[in-house]
Amino acid sequence: MTVRVFWEARWAPIGRLVRRTALTLWSAQPRLAVSFVLILIVRGGMAPLSLWLIKGLVDAISHGHAADTVRILLVLGVAVLATQVLHVQSLLLQASLNERFTAHVELMLMRHANRVVDLRLFEDPAFHDRLQLLSRQAGQRPMGLLAALSNLLPSALTTVGLLGLLGWIVWWAPLLLVLGAVPLGQANARLQRASWQMQLERSGSNRSMRYFSGLAVSEAHAKEIRLYGLAEFFEQRYVEAFERSHADALRQRRRLLIMPLLAACAFVAVNGITFAWVTSRALSGELGIGVLVLALQVLVSLLVYVGGVAGSLGVLRGHLHFFQELFGFLDQPATLLGQANLPVPPSPWRDGLEFERVSYHYPEGQGGVFDLTFTLRHGERVAIVGENGAGKTTLLKLLCRFMDPSSGTIRVNGRPLADIDVEAWRSRIAAVLQDFGRYHLSVSENIGLGDVQHRTDEARVSNAARRARLHEDVEGLPSGYATLLGVSFGGMDFSGGQWQKLGVARAFMREADVVLFDEPTSALDARAEADLFERVEELSDGKIVVIVTHRLASIRSVDRILVLQRGQLVEQGTHAELMARRGEYARLYELQASRYTPNAP
Structure with a gap:
């Protein structure tokens, strides 16, 4: 494998990810971002400067140079004060930038989620888990990225300065320490990548935990939980979900910690070799007191800073993995088939809203609709009826173009619905949905x-x-x-x-041109229900009105009734026509009527 191929395969994607993440941070608040980075850069140079000043101070004291000692002390005091001021200023900037960056990322996620036009994705558990994980971490990862950056950048610059000082004393020591630190950085990065994957794999158990804990504080469930004494039952289900999730995580963490521990031991060993060399040279009188103090301070500091840089790189890689997943989601195109984005034909539609042999099959192979053919026209009130699972909700989803048919064509005045701009089409629909x-x-x-x-x-x-x-x-x-x-x-x-x-x-x-009512009277009393259907009659003037309901007595006056059974259109006609036909509609109607008519068969 050539260097170029290796670069393109391993490091170029990381470079593109870092660049895009940096541009995202920049776009959140450019001036704040620049100020924050500049302060971090200056902070990173203060520690090596202080150590060099201490070396000079030791030399001045050991040679009895009082004037030099005073001057160095004054400069050292200014450096320490500047370090503290910059630290406080960076915290203030970080807090403000955190808020901006987090809100910016959450808005990016919200906007793209709202642009996902195919609702089938929201019914996919894998997509749902991924979106929920992104949504939850969008409030944490941007802040974590800035925190990691605020630790990494000054620490990295300080480390570079310390290695430069050490190289002035022992030329080969920086190379040895860098080689010893590489496995530590890689192990930490691998740990962070595995941590994200582990969270994704535990999404099912974590979703159960959130669901059962949410029940305890849900107003909608409060009455039933207390009436049936369900609190302890749901607490137990929460504990079971937690124990499964925790046991899986514990096993993976134990396995993942082996490499970071070995890498840390290797780095300490490399640092120990350098310590031994410096000590031996000091004993032989080859190093002066000031140089010895500088070397020992640098080596002790490098133990902290190099380990910190390696850890921060791993943490930063974990936060970057979130942004990698986020950008992957943001780059995901809509899955609906229409590409032409044609306008909606002007109404009224002479050829109506036509279903031509339309079928839709759910991925899991259950439910759906099959070979539906009918036409809806302006000024017509149409009811869709059938037992649960007959395909009524699927038909409404196809009408709203929440998904495209598996086969067949829906046409609007002769124009395929798949060729019409989704947002333009939905702007012509009003709906009262069940939920x-x-x-x-x-x-x-x-x-x-x-x-x-x-x-x-x-x-x-x-x-x-x-x-x-x-x-x-x-x-x-x-x-x-x-x-x-x-x-x-x-x-x-x-x-x-x-x-x-x-x-x-x-x-x-x-x-709107199309008005959909999905069980619009389920929570209304009899008088309110009668009032609503009177309003529906008024509303139908010049519009296509579609009503899905189980209350068959309420739809006797509609213009046409479509009867679905197991996803197929088995009957259509007026109430009188369908009752005379003695088919599925008549059976359902008489079944309901028998509950109100004592002498009904």
Whole structure:
């Protein structure tokens, strides 16, 4: 292997990683970053300077030069004072830069995570573990990198200065000490790389620990845990997950510590050889008192500094590995198939929103939809029904283009949806999802998130609330639309029905072509449910309205009903047509009706 090939394979990637990380630090706050590095460089030169001054002081005292002694003492005092001032200043700069750098990295991660348009990735456990690990460490690794840098740079410069002083006394000693320190640095770097991999491998157990510990402080689970006496059960599950994780980590740490210990012993042995040589020369009278004091101080200091540099390099390599993973995530492209980024066709769509033999297969081989063919048209209210696992949620995900079909084509007025810009398409959709967001923001902001560009338009927000029958509830709040929701920040909480009406109001904020309702009335009482479906009829004017629900009595008046069974479209038609057909829809409808009609068969 040539030197060039070895460089490209081993060191060039590290060089590119260091450069990109440095540019990321620079972009967080350029002036702070420059000031911080300059102070670290000056700090690194102070220790060798102080040792050289001490050598001169010893020589001056031993020769009885009083004037030189006073001058050197004054310079030494200034150097010590400067060292302390620079240390305090570097701590202040580091604290400020820490905050900037950490916020910058977390924003980078947030922005890219929000740009991941294919939600299949969020359902992949490996991707989820990687993203969660990055997210948790984004608040620690930038700070750790700066801390390692603040130790490494001054220590490295001090070490270079000390080696220079030692080389002035013993020319071969610096080379010997550097060779002895290389294995120590490599062992520490290997330990840090393995530490990251170990965290990734333990992600499953750590996720279980976070889940079970989170239950203890979760408002959503507090009532049931106390009602059923589940606290001890979940504590035990936490302990079991911890013991598994800890046992694995302990085994790996024991194995990984062997090389760093051997490398440390080798470095101490090399330093001992140099100590022995200096001592023997001093005994033979070849070294003066000042040189001897300098040599001994340098050797003792090198034991600390070289070990510190090797350790800091290993720690720095561990932090750089985080940035390597971060940049790998940031460079990961979206996985949706569309490349053309065409605009959404102007509405109304003469050819409608068409599913042509659309299938989607989940990677694990369970669920999905198969060979779906139907068309949705403007001004039409369409309900999608079926038992759990029939494919209703998958169909909605395909409509929102959270994922692309495994086969078949979805067309918008004849244009393949895969060729349309994802963000442009989603901007034409409003939805009330089952798991809609309950954001700890004001009522007005919660509603306004349905159309962020108009979130401060009070008239539009209140109009959306009125259409969702939420306005009267908001008027009774202490601060009206400015009332903060969410007990985490000292706000108040809505009932389940009020939250659901807020989710509907959020959908009403957006002027959309397609409106999706996924179980929109699950938390509403009968009167609120009837009001909502009246509003749905008003909303359908000029729009495509899709309703997914298990409450079949609520959808008798829709224009068309699609019936899914095991991922296939088995029936479609009006309520009357499907009841006359006596198929799957009639069976489901009569099964529900039997619970309310005593004489039903």
